[in-house]
Amino acid sequence: MSETTLDVRDVPPADRHSEIHDAFAALDSGEELVIVNDHEPKPLFYEMQAEVEGFDADGYAVEQRAADEYVARFPKL
Secondary structure, X not given: OOEEEEEOOOOOHHHHHHHHHHHHHOOOOXXXXXXXXXXXXXXXXXXXXXXXXOEOHHHOEEEEEEOOEEEEEEEEO
């Protein structure tokens, strides 16, 4: 599976979701967007699940690597 990584820790919080949505929209089917964030992106997961066609919620995974580093995988159907 091809993946695109987007580190949003330095992106202003007000701009994060739009940048993530744009990056996800640019993916082809079968690809995955990997987000590096400073907190668990649970609100983003729920937003994607409710609003984004093509988001594979069953394939979502998140891993905490440090106190301020969460890596979340958002696969596209």
